[in-house]
Amino acid sequence: MAGALPADGVPGEQVLDEIRALRAADAPTHGGRLFAYVYDPAVAGLDELAHAAHGLAAHVNGLDPTAFPSLLAMENALVGAAAGLLGGGPARAAASGAPDAASGARDAASGARDAASGAPDVVGSVTSGGTESLILAVKAARDARPEVTVPRMVVPTSAHAAFAKAAHYLGVRVDFVPVSADTLRPDPAAVAAAIGPDTVLVVCSAPSYAHGVIDPVEGIAAVAADAGVRCHVDACFGGWSLPWLRRLGRSVPAFDFTVPGVTSISVDLHKYAYTPKGVSVLLHRDPSLRRPQYYAYADWPGYTMINPGVLSTRSGGPIAAAYAVLRHLGEAGYLALAQRTQDAVGVLADAVRGTDGVRLLVEPESTVVCFTGDGADAGDGAQVDVFVLADELAAKGWHTQPQMSYGDIPASIHLSVAAAVAGEAHLFAEALVDAVDAAKAHGPVVLPPDLVTMLGSLPSGSLTPDMVASLAGQLGLGGAAASGGAGGPLPERMAMINTVLDLAPPVLREQLLVEFLSLLQRPTY
Numbered sequence: 001m002a003g004a005l006p007a008d009g010v011p012g013e014q015v016l017d018e019i020r021a022l023r024a025a026d027a028p029t030h031g032g033r034l035f036a037y038v039y040d041p042a043v044a045g046l047d048e049l050a051h052a053a054h055g056l057a058a059h060v061n062g063l064d065p066t067a068f069p070s071l072l073a074m075e076n077a078l079v080g081a082a083a084g085l086l087g088g089g090p091a092r093a094a095a096s097g098a099p100d101a102a103s104g105a106r107d108a109a110s111g112a113r114d115a116a117s118g119a120p121d122v123v124g125s126v127t128s129g130g131t132e133s134l135i136l137a138v139k140a141a142r143d144a145r146p147e148v149t150v151p152r153m154v155v156p157t158s159a160h161a162a163f164a165k166a167a168h169y170l171g172v173r174v175d176f177v178p179v180s181a182d183t184l185r186p187d188p189a190a191v192a193a194a195i196g197p198d199t200v201l202v203v204c205s206a207p208s209y210a211h212g213v214i215d216p217v218e219g220i221a222a223v224a225a226d227a228g229v230r231c232h233v234d235a236c237f238g239g240w241s242l243p244w245l246r247r248l249g250r251s252v253p254a255f256d257f258t259v260p261g262v263t264s265i266s267v268d269l270h271k272y273a274y275t276p277k278g279v280s281v282l283l284h285r286d287p288s289l290r291r292p293q294y295y296a297y298a299d300w301p302g303y304t305m306i307n308p309g310v311l312s313t314r315s316g317g318p319i320a321a322a323y324a325v326l327r328h329l330g331e332a333g334y335l336a337l338a339q340r341t342q343d344a345v346g347v348l349a350d351a352v353r354g355t356d357g358v359r360l361l362v363e364p365e366s367t368v369v370c371f372t373g374d375g376a377d378a379g380d381g382a383q384v385d386v387f388v389l390a391d392e393l394a395a396k397g398w399h400t401q402p403q404m405s406y407g408d409i410p411a412s413i414h415l416s417v418a419a420a421v422a423g424e425a426h427l428f429a430e431a432l433v434d435a436v437d438a439a440k441a442h443g444p445v446v447l448p449p450d451l452v453t454m455l456g457s458l459p460s461g462s463l464t465p466d467m468v469a470s471l472a473g474q475l476g477l478g479g480a481a482a483s484g485g486a487g488g489p490l491p492e493r494m495a496m497i498n499t500v501l502d503l504a505p506p507v508l509r510e511q512l513l514v515e516f517l518s519l520l521q522r523p524t525y
């Protein structure tokens with residue numbers, strides 16, 4: 001890897017070639033065989049459009065919308081589009097259930113909303129991603145209740161890890177509500193029981209990232225409203241896919257502002273709106289709910305800082321790119337992409353159903369297919385280790401996301417399905433059968449006994465950096481990178497490492513992976 005700052009500058013074309021060469025080692029962002037991290041619509045010309053729009057605004061600064069009204073206009077249009085899709089658009093659209101704002105238009109009729117009916121007056125902010133949207137939802141809830149000295153939030157264990165991160169950053173305590181291994185969703189009664197006088201926020205998912213399961217939003221929002229507590233629906237994953245699936249005729253339970261008690265919703269545009277990375281929207285039911293989200297500071301000699309989000313200076317690039325993608329695809333485009341995605345989900349789920357040795361962990365409710373090993377169903381009695389299976393699929397070019405076991409929920413393989421998968425899905429069944437056969441032949445991972453002993457002897461929670469580093473070393477984590485060797489930072493086969501991580505208590509897993517990342521993140525000169 002060349003240093004970033006050579007003595008003499010390098011011609012532009014050469015630099016681009018260098019970046020292309022680096023990119024060759026990446027997971028394939030196009031092609032429909034990568035089931036996490038990227039959301040590819042496979043629409044010809046869309047990348048070029050998004051990149052051109054990104055370039056038009058990359059140097060525009062969202063710090064001050066009065067200096068750059070273009071950004072304010074595009075942000076308001078994005079928020080309007082998201083609100084329209086999620087039950088918060090102008091009254092006539094909300095009444096018909098039809099999204100209105102893909103055009104970005106908010107006409108005078110929106111003022112005629114019947115306040116007495118409790119119709120929402122939705123406002124929102126564009127953020128850098130789902131995590132920032134969730135941090136801000138938690139911040140708004142916390143700061144709306146300044147009298148609570150130790151604020152708490154009620155979070156199903158299936159909710160995204162970003163809530164734990166938000167709580168950690170913001171000094172909010174988390175009261176977790178378990179999800180049952182059968183339904184993978186929380187019980188509203190358990191949520192109600194977890195709400196106390198210091199609860200400032202209740203959250204639920206539509207759907208959960210790990211399993212694609214839609215929480216009982218109506219029940220949870222109702223118990224939150226009864227207690228006078230805000231209820232955030234994390235629709236980062238599903239906010240831009242479930243509404244289209246519903247319009248295609250799929251039955252999707254109510255999860256948006258049509259549900260009384262839902263006070264805020266997050267939706268990532270850089271997922272199923274297929275925009276380049278760096279755009280999510282946080283919506284609030286009305287402006288007063290949003291107010292404590294802002295941070296303002298005037299008590300210094302510089303400009304008065306007023307930030308709706310975590311960042312201050314922020315690029316207009318992702319916002320312009322998102323605006324271009326939404327405008328270009330329009331409702332018809334998103335409906336067609338949702339149809340392709342739904343078809344792909346069906347084909348992938350059928351492939352799992354039709355393969356001995358694996359089973360769906362849960363029937364797909366959205367755009368996630370999640371499956372696990374099923375030794376009992378394997379006619380030959382051979383067991384399928386999902387971590388070995390993930391390696392076998394990867395060897396055949398199918399890049400899935402292994403998930404560790406959690407409580408009584410078994411380890412699984414996660415597929416986030418995007419429209420581009422539709423072109424490849426028909427090839428998955430054969431690959432899965434072959435990979436399952438290979439995984440059976442390989443057998444489950446057996447860890448070296450001394451490694452098991454070492455893991456068992458580690459005190460959870462009080463590991464020294466030395467102990468963690470030695471374990472990471474034994475596993476070959478970061479070995480290639482640390483020694484400057486060729487190839488990626490991970491071994492080709494991950495099953496052994498995944499098995500160790502799965503066995504390790506979460507706190508040890510966290511420390512191991514922090515150490516690993518820290519080994520990777522070293523400057524090059």
Ligand SMILES: *Cc1c(COP(=O)(O)O)cnc(C)c1O
Pocket residue numbers: 128129130131132134160162205207208209234235236237268280
């Ligand atoms: C992706 C996701 C997040 C986090 O979003 P980032 O954009 O990765 O920060 C939060 N919640 C859900 C349900 C998600 O799918």
